[in-house]
Amino acid sequence: MDTGCTPCPCSALSGPAFVDCGQPEDIDSGAIMYLTGPEKTTYGAAIQYQCAAPFYTMRANSSGKYICSDDGFWKNTRGEITLPVCEPVCGMQRTGAVERIYGGRRANPxxxxxxxxxxxxxxxxxxxxxxxxxxxxxxxxxxxxxxxxxxxxxxxxxxxxxxxxxxxxxxxxxxxxxxxxxxxxxxxxxxxxxxxxxxxxxxxxxxxICLPGKEERFQMKADDIVTVSGWGRTETRSSSVVLLYTELMIINQKECTDAYANKSHNGNPLVVTENMLCAGVEEGGRDACHGDSGGPLVLLDVQTRKWFVIGVVSWALDCAVAGQYGVYTRVTSYIxxxxxxxxxxx
Known part of the structure; x- marks a missing residue:
């Protein structure tokens, strides 16, 4: 008997149109932009994750775009549910141009x-x-x-x-x-x-700060200009109240090894190894000193315009003495x- 009822299109009720992926998950240091309408979370809806610029950037392997798929999950362009990651931007100075801690200048905020x-x-x-x-x-x-x-x-x-x-x-x-x-x-x-x-x-x-890569330009050569910063001893022999920095030159490895060849500390010979690099100025007067230990020796990379840590303040016999150089742990050896x-x- 015909009741006048049309069979209900059940397949439509269970189809993608009724899939709701729900609120997308938040990510650290990022925000969500809805691309297909305010708070739209149903099948086909698109969202864009964005990182808090200028301090964070999205890890290179993600575009940040996600779509609500038919199985109820937000998925990226590769079909993965893994969330994107916002990474801090490294090696950027947030101040005016750098002017061209012994012989040190005061650092700006x-x-x-x-x-x-x-x-x-x-x-x-x-x-x-x-x-x-x-x-x-x-x-x-x-x-x-x-x-x-x-x-x-x-x-x-x-x-x-x-x-x-x-x-x-x-x-x-x-x-x-x-x-x-x-x-x-x-x-x-x-x-x-x-x-x-x-x-x-x-x-x-x-x-x-950025870590150096394996590229040739991060293998330090004699006369490369680098910068060291810290609160170590100044000319007055007391530790500095303010953060100081000074520009130094990378010293030829053999020249540095020779400078320490006959030097000893408490009767023990001092050793310069391949895992170390030396920096200073031949006439003395500028150096990292006691209290700066562990601090960064950095290089401005002309290719990326970012700063990279290429040395860690390690040791020296005297501070800022002509022919005696500061010795730094060579970061590229330890990547x-x-x-x-x-x-x-x-």
Missing amino acids: GQFPWQVMLITEHGELGGGSLLYDSWVLTAAHVVAEQRNPSTLKIKLGILNKYSVHYEEVQAERIFIHEGYRNDLVNFDNDIALIKLEHKVPMSTTISP PWIESIITNNS
Whole structure:
């Protein structure tokens, strides 16, 4: 008997038109833009993730565009549900042009936003460099005696030592290179990483330094111009109240090895290895000094217009003496070590 009813198109009710992917997940340091209408989350809807510029950028492997698919999941252009990641932009100075710590100049706010101040449990001052948003690169000898990571004071975004305006962060773990001897004579492998408890928010005064790649231009050559920064001793022999920086030249490796060839400390010969690089000026007068230990030696890369850390302040016999150069841990020798520590502990 014909009731006048038309069979209901059940397939339409269960089809893609009734799929709702729900609110897309938020990402750290990013925002969501709805491309197909306000808050539209049903099948076919498109969204665009954006990172908080200028401090964050999307990791290279993602366009940030996601579409609500027929199985109820937001998927990217490759059909994956993995969320995009916003990474801090590295190596950017947030200040005016750089003018062309012995012989040092005062740093401006945002000029060295990767500079970290460390104060150990013994009250000793050191430096470090922010990597990404939750790691600090420093020298092993700065943190070798630090028994408890949580008592290490870590300050970022600070220029004046006595300022109350800075970001203080907590260390979760300290990783000292397994090849470091801690005998105060052989400073080979003088490198360490500090994992921070929480991600640091980026700003005009806090952002990371870039790590160098394998390219030839990051293999330092004699006379390359580099910059060192820190609060170490000044001409007056006292530690500086403000962050200072100075430009130095990379010294030929053989010249540096020869300069230290017959030098000793407490009767033990000082060794310059291939894992070290030297910087200074032949006439003396400009150098990194005690208290800058662990701080960054950086290079402005002309290709990317970004700053890269190529050295970690390690040791010297005297400060700013003609023919005696500052010795730095050569960062390019340790990129595999740095990357494996960070990857395995993030």
